[in-house]
Amino acid sequence: MTIDAPADISFSIPFVHRLRFTQDILGADEHVLLELLEPSGELPPRVQFWVDESIAQAQPDLRHRLRAFVARHSGRLTPTGNVQIVPGGETVKNDIHILERMLKVFHAANLDRRSYVVVIGGGAVLDAVGFAAAIAHRGIRLIRLPTTTLAQADSGVGVKNSVNLFQKKNWLGTFAVPWGIINDTALLNTLPERDFRCGFSEAVKVTLLKNSGHFSELCRTAELIRDRNMVAAQSMIRISAELHRAHITQGGDPFEMLEARPLDYGHWSAHKLEVMSEFQLKHGEAVAIGVAVDTIYSSMVHGLPRADVNRVLKCLDDLGLTLDHPALHDTETLFAGLEEFRQHLGGRLTLTMLRNVGDPLEVHEVNRDAMRKAIHEVAEFAKAQRTRHEDIALRKCL
Amino acid sequence: MTIDAPADISFSIPFVHRLRFTQDILGADEHVLLELLEPSGELPPRVQFWVDESIAQAQPDLRHRLRAFVARHSGRLTPTGNVQIVPGGETVKNDIHILERMLKVFHAANLDRRSYVVVIGGGAVLDAVGFAAAIAHRGIRLIRLPTTTLAQADSGVGVKNSVNLFQKKNWLGTFAVPWGIINDTALLNTLPERDFRCGFSEAVKVTLLKNSGHFSELCRTAELIRDRNMVAAQSMIRISAELHRAHITQGGDPFEMLEARPLDYGHWSAHKLEVMSEFQLKHGEAVAIGVAVDTIYSSMVHGLPRADVNRVLKCLDDLGLTLDHPALHDTETLFAGLEEFRQHLGGRLTLTMLRNVGDPLEVHEVNRDAMRKAIHEVAEFAKAQRTRHEDIALRKCL
Numbered sequence: 001m002t003i004d005a006p007a008d009i010s011f012s013i014p015f016v017h018r019l020r021f022t023q024d025i026l027g028a029d030e031h032v033l034l035e036l037l038e039p040s041g042e043l044p045p046r047v048q049f050w051v052d053e054s055i056a057q058a059q060p061d062l063r064h065r066l067r068a069f070v071a072r073h074s075g076r077l078t079p080t081g082n083v084q085i086v087p088g089g090e091t092v093k094n095d096i097h098i099l100e101r102m103l104k105v106f107h108a109a110n111l112d113r114r115s116y117v118v119v120i121g122g123g124a125v126l127d128a129v130g131f132a133a134a135i136a137h138r139g140i141r142l143i144r145l146p147t148t149t150l151a152q153a154d155s156g157v158g159v160k161n162s163v164n165l166f167q168k169k170n171w172l173g174t175f176a177v178p179w180g181i182i183n184d185t186a187l188l189n190t191l192p193e194r195d196f197r198c199g200f201s202e203a204v205k206v207t208l209l210k211n212s213g214h215f216s217e218l219c220r221t222a223e224l225i226r227d228r229n230m231v232a233a234q235s236m237i238r239i240s241a242e243l244h245r246a247h248i249t250q251g252g253d254p255f256e257m258l259e260a261r262p263l264d265y266g267h268w269s270a271h272k273l274e275v276m277s278e279f280q281l282k283h284g285e286a287v288a289i290g291v292a293v294d295t296i297y298s299s300m301v302h303g304l305p306r307a308d309v310n311r312v313l314k315c316l317d318d319l320g321l322t323l324d325h326p327a328l329h330d331t332e333t334l335f336a337g338l339e340e341f342r343q344h345l346g347g348r349l350t351l352t353m354l355r356n357v358g359d360p361l362e363v364h365e366v367n368r369d370a371m372r373k374a375i376h377e378v379a380e381f382a383k384a385q386r387t388r389h390e391d392i393a394l395r396k397c398l
Numbered sequence: 399m400t401i402d403a404p405a406d407i408s409f410s411i412p413f414v415h416r417l418r419f420t421q422d423i424l425g426a427d428e429h430v431l432l433e434l435l436e437p438s439g440e441l442p443p444r445v446q447f448w449v450d451e452s453i454a455q456a457q458p459d460l461r462h463r464l465r466a467f468v469a470r471h472s473g474r475l476t477p478t479g480n481v482q483i484v485p486g487g488e489t490v491k492n493d494i495h496i497l498e499r500m501l502k503v504f505h506a507a508n509l510d511r512r513s514y515v516v517v518i519g520g521g522a523v524l525d526a527v528g529f530a531a532a533i534a535h536r537g538i539r540l541i542r543l544p545t546t547t548l549a550q551a552d553s554g555v556g557v558k559n560s561v562n563l564f565q566k567k568n569w570l571g572t573f574a575v576p577w578g579i580i581n582d583t584a585l586l587n588t589l590p591e592r593d594f595r596c597g598f599s600e601a602v603k604v605t606l607l608k609n610s611g612h613f614s615e616l617c618r619t620a621e622l623i624r625d626r627n628m629v630a631a632q633s634m635i636r637i638s639a640e641l642h643r644a645h646i647t648q649g650g651d652p653f654e655m656l657e658a659r660p661l662d663y664g665h666w667s668a669h670k671l672e673v674m675s676e677f678q679l680k681h682g683e684a685v686a687i688g689v690a691v692d693t694i695y696s697s698m699v700h701g702l703p704r705a706d707v708n709r710v711l712k713c714l715d716d717l718g719l720t721l722d723h724p725a726l727h728d729t730e731t732l733f734a735g736l737e738e739f740r741q742h743l744g745g746r747l748t749l750t751m752l753r754n755v756g757d758p759l760e761v762h763e764v765n766r767d768a769m770r771k772a773i774h775e776v777a778e779f780a781k782a783q784r785t786r787h788e789d790i791a792l793r794k795c796l
Contacts, residue, residue, distance in 0.1 A: 011647035012410035114744030249409035346512030
């Protein structure tokens with residue numbers, strides 16, 4: 001067993017991924033949060049709340065509801081001071097002093113590894129608070145309550161956290177499995193229209209990669225989702241979140257030790273478009289364009305049926321996602337995104353493309369002529385899309 | 399599969415633990431390091447060296463040998479600037495600006511996830527550089543070359559890294575499996591006497607917990623090890639490192655998600671003694687005392703045969719580890735270490751004690767009367783030990 005041990009030993013570390021879906025987590029469904037706060041030893045666990053400024057402003061009673069929740073369950077949890085508010089979006093990830101503040105507040109409240117940091121916010125706030133929680137005491141338990149469709153359907157379920165450093169997105173971070181994630185519908189009620197739609201481009205992406213039945217369902221309900229039918233929206237968030245989670249728990253490489261990131265379909269151009277647009281394009285909007293580009297490319301080079309291309313473009317359009325942006329016309333700058341994408345993981349360039357819906361493949365080179373044509377076709381579709389939407393708007397006015 | 403998924407999903411993440419033993423890693427055994435530097439894509443991997451000031455001073459040709467290694471293998475690796483020197487001991491962990499410098503140097507050298515940070519140093523330097531490498535890009539590959547017996551036999555093999563914050567040891571850190579560990583004998587040649595001995599108290603501990611045969615071997619070779627017989631020392635470092643590794647790879651909880659830390663035998667008092675002595679006691683010396691205390695306590699309360707107690711005390715003595723310190727007499731302050739130990743992991747107090755050699759048990763309470771007697775007995779043994787050593791020294795002079 002011991003001194004004859006081999007030089008390399010393969011082993012596995014067990015984790016539990018806890019995902020809940022609720023309608024009103026600080027009201028009728030509060031038991032779901034309470035049950036995640038496992039007592040530890042004889043004392044009730046210490047719990048601290050961190051809230052995204054955007055949702056705190058959009059739902060002014062949220063702070064009050066959190067305080068009332070804590071007061072109602074004083075025997076079950078030990079409160080640790082005020083609800084903490086942090087700015088949302090990239091601001092929270094760009095300012096290292098906010099990270100310092102998080103650590104100081106954790107420390108002042110004597111949080112330990114069996115305490116809970118509950119973070120309520122969009123993807124950026126989940127990332128930043130999650131990073132602080134991951135490195136304090138080598139990991140305080142983190143419960144995420146995502147407040148955007150994007151974070152509920154996608155990143156909130158994942159195992160990454162990060163802040164920005166050296167003006168590079170996500171340069172600093174860790175992989176850490178959160179203690180739990182609660183996707184709550186009431187937290188989405190105040191989400192602005194544009195952000196609401198954004199989350200569903202990742203749903204298009206993940207269903208295209210993983211499950212043609214669910215992709216068909218998304219195509220059927222896309223217009224309902226755009227019009228904010230919450231039954232349709234919740235169903236698709238749940239499907240997207242579960243497909244993402246299955247990828248993490250069954251995909252075999254959640255900590256990204258291999259050179260491929262199979263969920264990054266359409267993302268090489270999406271990342272670059274975000275930068276080229278100086279972040280006027282939101283991540284979900286850029287992903288919609290990137291998915292459209294790689295879908296057309298997949299049909300040109302990898303045999304994806306043309307009928308599926310049309311379904312994807314119609315689905316994105318039905319969801320209210322516009323595929324238009326001036327950056328799309330600067331193809332050569334966009335191509336620099338390929339090399340940046342490779343650098344991010346190191347090793348060979350590895351992109352995911354589609355042979356069929358639900359049947360992805362990995363490729364290591366790109367036919368640039370075909371890719372130029374695919375980009376051009378997306379731009380043409382977007383132009384027609386814009387004309388069509390203007391027509392519809394005009395007709396409504398007449 | 400998807401929307402019917404259960405709320406909790408258990409899953410495992412696979413890792414590889416790579417451990418090598420060499421005689422002269424920058425000389426005859428350099429292929430061992432080279433082979434760990436896996437190429438990634440078409441370019442040779444970027445490699446950066448970080449060195450503990452102590453070993454750089456003790457082995458003045460080390461920097462030159464590193465440069466020569468890099469020059470000899472320019473086709474196999476991409477050098478990334480100067481060998482970086484950092485202060486050893488707690489200094490490197492106490493100064494957050496050194497952590498910042500590490501991140502800046504990684505960034506300036508364009509290290510990515512498939513680059514290598516090779517760190518050569520004692521446990522503190524391995525901890526601090528390891529933490530920086532763990533959070534840059536969510537993890538740059540880390541190769542540890544421990545330069546102390548303690549780090550080779552124990553912490554260097556582990557999956558922790560950390561720096562100190564808020565004047566608390568290891569407050570900030572992560573769990574991360576290093577890419578590889580090379581335990582090299584030549585790096586121990588210049589280790590001061592006191593540090594050399596220190597590493598073996600963790601060997602006493604781990605063999606006591608895990609394997610009575612290896613404990614007997616350690617008892618037999620303890621005096622040889624104290625006299626720096628490198629064959630005996632290497633053999634025991636290897637046994638200790640492999641037992642520690644088996645605990646990580648087979649023990650089921652390397653990221654410490656449970657409330658016990660079964661390898662922390664003797665550590666509740668050791669941690670406290672280090673602080674009470676204002677770190678005059680080195681970690682290995684404090685562990686020797688802590689192991690003696692919990693061994694006597696185990697015989698009083700948990701049935702460990704008295705003969706084994708005598709073997710443990712003799713073994714520690716033969717290794718040249720002194721069990722004496724004034725802090726031992728301040729029993730009540732020492733007892734505060736029990737609560738601090740509990741707080742560190744949260745939850746219930748959980749200590750490891752011994753029923754027999756190789757047969758540990760977990761306990762959740764301490765009989766303080768018995769513990770006082772155990773501490774007193776260690777102090778008495780230490781007094782006799784001191785007298786005996788003075789006698790021996792005196793006889794040598796006559």
